[in-house]
């Protein structure tokens with residue numbers, strides 16, 4: 001007898017081994033598997049995404065439904081839980097997340113299995129017309145429009161979590177430093193895993209695109225192995241880490257550095 005696929009927000013299905021628990025800054029809020037208790041209530045990756053999103057939203061970094069977060073829940077094959085699209089990121093619940101594969105395609109659509117392209121199928125693999133990924137008893141949910149980019153970054157970097165935030169300072173910095181934000185001699189660089197003295201760090205900047213394949217290609221071409229962030233012009237930042245807590249701390253550092261750079265440029269250049 002085959003096992004029924006778990007609902008996308010079903011946190012009981014968490015794969016602790018694949019959740020990115022090997023944080024470089026500890027596990028999230030005490031959760032042994034790095035998935036933590038989130039503000040959305042409960043434990044597991046869905047609750048962790050909701051909790052992180054609520055935290056970022058309180059900072060004003062996920063306004064107007066912007067931004068999206070993801071966490072790895074399995075490695076073989078790669079399975080990623082990503083926030084659902086179009087929702088208020090300050091008010092997510094544990095069920096407001098969708099599991100996707102290494103290409104960013106939903107693995108469960110309408111609670112049913114999918115084919116290799118993410119299209120819904122019946123138990124025998126015949127395509128069906130189910131409309132969207134559905135948490136148990138809930139409304140249909142689609143993965144973030146930027147799930148493809150999350151999957152690409154996780155595949156490239158081996159990260160356990162990715163955060164995408166629409167912060168004002170990251171957009172201002174990308175405007176001001178369109179060829180990349182070069183930084184050195186900052187204590188805050190240590191939060192990015194870099195040295196505080198003499199280490200030249202460049203945050204890459206890429207042009208925005210509404211075509212996720214194009215944007216993912218730009219980010220894939222621009223990212224640098226020692227620098228866990230990319231700025232997207234007129235859009236925001238992508239930051240990654242071993243788990244959600246590491247990604248959060250790095251995002252906070254990127255925001256701090258962007259704000260410093262922009263304010264300093266205003267003061268010294270005008």
Ligand SMILES: CSC[C@@H](O)[C@@H](O)C(=O)COP(=O)(O)O
Pocket residue numbers: 063064065066067068083084085086087143144145146164166
């Ligand atoms: C204010 S809409 C922003 C979106 O277009 C997108 O950039 C974004 O960050 C959120 O998309 P989502 O599909 O909700 O994950």
Ligand SMILES: [Zn+2]
Pocket residue numbers: 066067068146164166235236
């Ligand atoms: Zn965005």
